[in-house]
Amino acid sequence: MKNRIEEIRNQRGIRQEDLARQMQVSRQTISSLENGRYNPSILLAHRIAAYFGMTIEEVFIFDEEE
Amino acid sequence: MKNRIEEIRNQRGIRQEDLARQMQVSRQTISSLENGRYNPSILLAHRIAAYFGMTIEEVFIFDEEE
DNA sequence: GAATTATGTAAAGCGCGCTTGACATTGCCG
DNA sequence: CGGCAATGTCAAGCGCGCTTTACATAATTC
Numbered sequence: 001m002k003n004r005i006e007e008i009r010n011q012r013g014i015r016q017e018d019l020a021r022q023m024q025v026s027r028q029t030i031s032s033l034e035n036g037r038y039n040p041s042i043l044l045a046h047r048i049a050a051y052f053g054m055t056i057e058e059v060f061i062f063d064e065e066e
Numbered sequence: 067m068k069n070r071i072e073e074i075r076n077q078r079g080i081r082q083e084d085l086a087r088q089m090q091v092s093r094q095t096i097s098s099l100e101n102g103r104y105n106p107s108i109l110l111a112h113r114i115a116a117y118f119g120m121t122i123e124e125v126f127i128f129d130e131e132e
Numbered sequence: 133g134a135a136t137t138a139t140g141t142a143a144a145g146c147g148c149g150c151t152t153g154a155c156a157t158t159g160c161c162g
Numbered sequence: 163c164g165g166c167a168a169t170g171t172c173a174a175g176c177g178c179g180c181t182t183t184a185c186a187t188a189a190t191t192c
Contacts, residue, residue, distance in 0.1 A: 001109065015168065029150060031170060038149060041178090042108045043067065046128050056122045062112050081138065095180060097140060104179060107148090 002061040006034040008052050023047050068127040072100040074118050089113050 009019055016034075020027040025044060033040055040048070042056075049059045075085055082100075086093040091110060099106055106114070108122075115125045 026151060039108055041149060042105055042111045042122070042126065045108050056108070060108065092181060107179060
């Protein structure tokens with residue numbers, strides 16, 4: 001699974017630290033997601049998508065077999 | 067977080083066991099999700115929504131604070 | 133009433149999502 | 163150049179998502 005977090009965050013000029021604070025997770029969690037270290041929980045995925053005013057499927061890109 | 071899995075599954079006349087097999091998880095996982103015992107991973111949530119031809123947000127209902 | 137089908141649920145175990153704390157790297161700005 | 167801001171990443175620890183195994187219950191069918 002890939003995601004567009006970094007792309008969208010940069011478009012809006014937000015720092016990882018501020019996004020993390022808004023999402024109520026640690027900065028390392030945002031960094032890990034952007035760098036594909038692991039997948040978010042569905043709650044965090046929803047929080048991020050909602051914060052961007054998008055759906056989960058618009059922010060997170062699922063591969064065929066997933 | 068609530069979900070409409072049981073409702074949609076019943077509309078389509080599918081058994082938990084068959085849905086589980088299609089989603090490649092155990093029957094207990096489907097039962098646990100329907101009964102709100104825990105939240106699915108984002109991958110499983112996507113697989114279920116895609117199987118139903120819906121988005122994650124159409125199948126899973128997020129509370130305000132989430 | 134006995135057997136079968138569909139579902140609920142409990143327990144134990146494994147791996148992942150997320151945490152805190154710490155340190156490294158990169159890049160910009162004085 | 164020196165310093166600070168933004169990001170990357172590692173390690174240890176905790177709780178949850180999902181597994182397998184097992185048993186219970188309700189409804190249907192013979």
